[in-house]
Amino acid sequence: MAQTSQDQSGVGTADPDEDSPNMILYRKIEQIVTRVQDETEGVPVRTVKSFLTKIPSVVTGTDIVQWMMKNLAIEDPGEAMHIGSLIAAQGYFFPISDHVLSLKDDGTFYRFQAPYFWPSNCWEPENTDYAIYLCKRTMQNKTRLELADYEAENLARLQRAFARKWEFIFMQAEAQVKIDRKKDRVERKILDSQERAFWDVHRPAPGCVNTTEVDIRKCRRMKNTQRAKKSVYGLIEEAQSHSPVHTSSLARKGTKEAIEKEIVFLNTQLDRHCMKMSKVAESLMSYTEQYQEYDPFVVSPEPSNPWTTDDTSFWELEASNDPGQQRVRKWGFSLEETLKDPAGRDQFLKFLESEFSSENLQFWLAVQDLKRLPLEKVADRAQEIWAEFLAEGAPSSINLDSHSYERTSHNLKDPGRYSYEDAQPETEQQGRRTSLEKFTRSVGKSLTGKRLTGLMQSS
Amino acid sequence: MRFSISPEMATQEVQPNETLSNLKAESDTLKTKLEDERAKLHDVELHQVAEKVDGLGQFIMKTRRTLKGHGNKVLCMDWCKDKRRIVSSSQDGKVIVWDAFTTNKEHAVTMPCTWVMACAYAPSGCAVACGGLDNKCSVYPLSLDKNENLAAKKKSVAMHTNYLSACSFTNSDMQILTSSGDGTCALWDVESGQLLQSFHGHAADVLCLDLAPSETGNTFISGGCDKKANVWDMRSGQCIQSFETHESDINSVRYYPSGDAFASGSDDATCRLYDLRADREVAIYSKESIIFGASSVDFSLSGRLLFGGYNDYTINVWDVLKGTRVSILFGHENRVSALRVSPDGTAFCSGSWDHTLRVWA
Numbered sequence: 008m009a010q011t012s013q014d015q016s017g018v019g020t021a022d023p024d025e026d027s028p029n030m031i032l033y034r035k036i037e038q039i040v041t042r043v044q045d046e047t048e049g050v051p052v053r054t055v056k057s058f059l060t061k062i063p064s065v066v067t068g069t070d071i072v073q074w075m076m077k078n079l080a081i082e083d084p085g086e087a088m089h090i091g092s093l094i095a096a097q098g099y100f101f102p103i104s105d106h107v108l109s110l111k112d113d114g115t116f117y118r119f120q121a122p123y124f125w126p127s128n129c130w131e132p133e134n135t136d137y138a139i140y141l142c143k144r145t146m147q148n149k150t151r152l153e154l155a156d157y158e159a160e161n162l163a164r165l166q167r168a169f170a171r172k173w174e175f176i177f178m179q180a181e182a183q184v185k186i187d188r189k190k191d192r193v194e195r196k197i198l199d200s201q202e203r204a205f206w207d208v209h210r211p212a213p214g215c216v217n218t219t220e221v222d223i224r225k226c227r228r229m230k231n232t233q234r235a236k237k238s239v240y241g242l243i244e245e246a247q248s249h250s251p252v253h254t255s256s257l258a259r260k261g262t263k264e265a266i267e268k269e270i271v272f273l274n275t276q277l278d279r280h281c282m283k284m285s286k287v288a289e290s291l292m293s294y295t296e297q298y299q300e301y302d303p304f305v306v307s308p309e310p311s312n313p314w315t316t317d318d319t320s321f322w323e324l325e326a327s328n329d330p331g332q333q334r335v336r337k338w339g340f341s342l343e344e345t346l347k348d349p350a351g352r353d354q355f356l357k358f359l360e361s362e363f364s365s366e367n368l369q370f371w372l373a374v375q376d377l378k379r380l381p382l383e384k385v386a387d388r389a390q391e392i393w394a395e396f397l398a399e400g401a402p403s404s405i406n407l408d409s410h411s412y413e414r415t416s417h418n419l420k421d422p423g424r425y426s427y428e429d430a431q432p433e434t435e436q437q438g439r440r441t442s443l444e445k446f447t448r449s450v451g452k453s454l455t456g457k458r459l460t461g462l463m464q465s466s
Numbered sequence: 467m468r469f470s471i472s473p474e475m476a477t478q479e480v481q482p483n484e485t486l487s488n489l490k491a492e493s494d495t496l497k498t499k500l501e502d503e504r505a506k507l508h509d510v511e512l513h514q515v516a517e518k519v520d521g522l523g524q525f526i527m528k529t530r531r532t533l534k535g536h537g538n539k540v541l542c543m544d545w546c547k548d549k550r551r552i553v554s555s556s557q558d559g560k561v562i563v564w565d566a567f568t569t570n571k572e573h574a575v576t577m578p579c580t581w582v583m584a585c586a587y588a589p590s591g592c593a594v595a596c597g598g599l600d601n602k603c604s605v606y607p608l609s610l611d612k613n614e615n616l617a618a619k620k621k622s623v624a625m626h627t628n629y630l631s632a633c634s635f636t637n638s639d640m641q642i643l644t645s646s647g648d649g650t651c652a653l654w655d656v657e658s659g660q661l662l663q664s665f666h667g668h669a670a671d672v673l674c675l676d677l678a679p680s681e682t683g684n685t686f687i688s689g690g691c692d693k694k695a696n697v698w699d700m701r702s703g704q705c706i707q708s709f710e711t712h713e714s715d716i717n718s719v720r721y722y723p724s725g726d727a728f729a730s731g732s733d734d735a736t737c738r739l740y741d742l743r744a745d746r747e748v749a750i751y752s753k754e755s756i757i758f759g760a761s762s763v764d765f766s767l768s769g770r771l772l773f774g775g776y777n778d779y780t781i782n783v784w785d786v787l788k789g790t791r792v793s794i795l796f797g798h799e800n801r802v803s804a805l806r807v808s809p810d811g812t813a814f815c816s817g818s819w820d821h822t823l824r825v826w827a
Contacts, residue, residue: 026713026714031733079755085796087755220819263485263486266486267489273493273497274496276745277500281743281746282507284507284510284744285515288510288748292519294724294768295787297768302770303766304811305770308812322550325810378638379640382662428701
């Protein structure tokens with residue numbers, strides 16, 4: 008094996024991409040794993056006597072779970088087992104008698120992985136390495152090193168795939184066996200298990216998660232996509248890249264224009280008037296409080312949450328034109344809430360009509376719809392809106408202050424989706440201020456006893 | 467003989483670098499000044515003020531539906547406005563529309579490329595949009611005729627120069643907003659495929675976006691591999707606010723329901739809350755035991771709860787105001803890659819690399 012002693016840290020050069028998402032994770036795990044093995048603060052790693060043999064350098068699952076609960080502020084052993092299993096699956100420690108990398112809260116023995124094999128070294132071992140490994144295993148006549156079924160299948164597949172260069176692989180395997188024989192027996196036990204655990208990560212047993220799978224969006228920043236992949240057994244391989252790689256089309260350096268733009272941006276931000284944290288907190292809290300009774304995760308919906316009882320009554324009630332008190336109360340929160348609910352929108356429009364003041368809302372709704380049209384219909388519709396609401400003698404004439412009127416008229420010379428942006432605030436505020444209050448008051452009145460269809464009598 | 471350098475030559479040699487470093491210095495000074503100004507308004511922490519709020523009770527959240535059918539990692543999902551249908555997309559190249567309530571598959575489209583990283587349901591419920599490694603966003607109308615080949619009616623809308631990371635219809639079937647690995651976001655007219663507005667400013671891949679909840683809102687947020695979350699004006703194409711406190715890629719951004727704040731999930735294993743009025747990060751949701759990245763976040767209807775899907779296969783539920791974790795949900799057997807709360811807040815759905823989707827309530 009092209010591997011030095013257990014304690015030496017991994018292969019070489021400083022990682023140029025220290026802050027890639029994978030690296031950030033590995034560094035965190037490595038910190039934890041180093042702490043767990045610490046002589047004073049960690050778990051005792053010891054040799055255990057078993058039948059006629061000694062098992063070197065192990066800890067129990069319970070040891071690890073207990074340590075994690077104490078040192079990572081975890082209250083639930085189930086959670087500790089879960090995180091521990093993930094750390095094992097990444098390849099940082101392993102059960103000595105199982106290909107399945109998970110952490111159990113019992114007397115199962117675990118061993119820590121050698122830094123040489125750590126994932127942070129960006130291993131992407133080729134199948135030739137794996138073939139050498141499996142081949143080597145068949146040359147060793149020890150029961151503990153017998154191939155599992157899936158390994159035997161893998162070996163057969165590789166023998167077919169590498170039929171032409173099998174002689175070479177066989178020779179490499181023999182060479183590795185020779186090197187291994189020279190090592191001390193105890194050291195060999197440890198190294199063999201670490202090597203096996205390495206392959207459990209990179210060629211996982213069936214049913215196990217392959218933790219080496221990458222998020223393709225993050226691929227291009229990983230080390231080694233361009234360079235030759237290093238071999239576990241010291242073979243010189245040609246540069247091969249099996250995973251699809253994206254070349255970055257972005258210049259990441261700060262150009263002069265970029266920094267100038269940034270300075271303009273920063274100056275704008277400095278001019279911004281911001282809210283104090285205490286006010287922000289109060290605002291967030293009051294919004295949440297107002298809506299909390301409508302939040303199915305906080306207050307169970309009446310009669311029940313369809314997902315938990317399979318009863319769709321709640322949805323039917325929400326869709327009905329005969330809304331209950333809770334739903335109507337929501338309309339009073341804002342104009343937006345009223346309009347979001349189809350029943351609210353209908354009622355509000357009818358109410359405004361009865362007050363002879365529905366044009367503002369009609370205009371507002373028309374402007375909202377304008378923004379939703381396909382591009383080719385926008386110009387015509389914008390003109391229609393002008394004719395309906397703003398032109399001289401318009402059938403649904405609305406009032407704008409002269410400034411907004413001028414701006415809007417100007418916008419319409421080149422009609423677009425945002426032509427009425429300057430007109431909107433006026434009408435929206437007008438609508439909100441007077442009508443909504445009156446509306447919700449009248450709806451509230453009629454809800455105490457009468458059905459909502461009788462709404463339009465009051466005002 | 468003395469060799470003299472003419473003043474002109476000297477300044478020409480030195481100028482470009484000097485101006486650049488002067489500009490950088492100016493920019494850094496402004497950044498510090500901005501930090502100081504904002505810090506003056508930071509008179510209290512959110513969780514301190516929230517001490518007077520009642521604590522939340524015990525939660526019983528369970529998987530209520532499991533949607534099986536994808537042959538590979540689920541990468542994205544979205545809810546239909548009808549509160550029960552879902553569209554999901556996968557590395558296997560398939561986009562599936564489900565009635566999540568009955569778990570029936572209603573439509574399935576096979577995309578020409580694998581890794582379909584983005585999908586979205588149209589507001590009308592009559593179409594879905596999707597895309598990924600093909601660098602495009604395509605819209606498929608959903609036919610009621612089960613025998614009809616959906617792929618035939620496909621409309622190619624957006625074209626980027628790198629992978630499509632996210633897409634969303636605006637409040638109509640007629641416009642789509644996209645984000646891409648090419649570092650930009652873009653707004654498109656669906657019918658014509660025309661680019662209406664493009665948004666430049668991220669220095670690396672843009673991974674996620676979310677539209678402001680208000681009907682009148684003309685803004686959206688995006689998050690990227692440059693660790694920045696940006697707020698954009700859809701009309702002008704300008705970045706109007708920017709937040710850079712995460713220590714790694716921002717995988718997910720989602721508006722708080724009032725539209726005044728938003729949450730983000732990142733590979734630095736934290737979720738954070740940013741308030742737009744304070745122009746500042748106002749809360750961090752993290753734990754020593756959470757070391758894997760957060761891939762996807764969403765709020766409950768009132769904004770009291772924040773659900774986060776993580777790369778450690780779990781979903782953590784946070785009390786937004788108090789900053790504490792109220793629940794951890796196990797169930798998925800691989801990374802959670804997508805998470806959305808249903809339109810009426812009665813459930814949320816998670817998609818995972820374990821090929822399944824789960825609906826929780």
